Amino acid sequence: MQIRRLGERKRGENEKFRAYLKRHNFVERRYKRIAEEIAGQIDCTACANCCKVATAQVSDRDVERLAKYLGMREREVLSEYTEVSEDEGRILKRNENGCVFLDGNLCSVYEARPDTCKDFPHLVHGTGSFLSRMWKMADRACYCPIVYNALEAYKEEAGFRTLAG
Ligand code: SF4
Numbered sequence: 001m002q003i004r005r006l007g008e009r010k011r012g013e014n015e016k017f018r019a020y021l022k023r024h025n026f027v028e029r030r031y032k033r034i035a036e037e038i039a040g041q042i043d044c045t046a047c048a049n050c051c052k053v054a055t056a057q058v059s060d061r062d063v064e065r066l067a068k069y070l071g072m073r074e075r076e077v078l079s080e081y082t083e084v085s086e087d088e089g090r091i092l093k094r095n096e097n098g099c100v101f102l103d104g105n106l107c108s109v110y111e112a113r114p115d116t117c118k119d120f121p122h123l124v125h126g127t128g129s130f131l132s133r134m135w136k137m138a139d140r141a142c143y144c145p146i147v148y149n150a151l152e153a154y155k156e157e158a159g160f161r162t163l164a165g
């Protein structure tokens with residue numbers, strides 16, 4: 001995966017950039033617009049790396065929605081499709097291809113997917129502040145082309161290269 005090499009090469013710089021952003025004023029809406037523009041240029045169905053690589057946390061509401069969609073009882077959804085991780089709480093089960101609901105490059109429960117999947121990669125939408133969501137971006141830049149390109153564009157927008165070298 002070429003994106004992994006690129007992301008890893010930039011990991012140190014991306015971590016520095018996050019620290020830089022915390023110390024500088026920035027207009028969040030501009031960053032969101034940049035991310036939206038980049039997302040609009042990328043075909044997620046040709047990628048699906050997030051579903052292959054990242055874990056997806058599920059809330060009670062997500063389980064309720066999945067149960068309705070799948071015509072199952074909530075407790076069946078819980079036992080069949082979810083597990084509890086020590087670090088992340090309840091997450092969707094995974095197999096050797098990634099998320100249990102991933103079918104090829106497509107989500108088999110797309111209309112009922114968990115909120116975290118809808119918000120991914122959490123640049124435009126998500127829980128918590130924009131800055132608080134930035135802490136995972138150096139990792140995400142190693143598999144998500146939207147994040148990789150957005151961070152590069154953010155650095156330009158913030159004048160990071162000229163100031164931080
Ligand atoms: S539920 Fe769908 S969108 Fe979410 S990780 Fe699984 S396959 Fe991907």
Ligand code: SF4
Binds near residue numbers: 042045
């Ligand atoms: S990793 Fe990023 S580009 Fe790839 S499918 Fe997920 S959101 Fe889209």
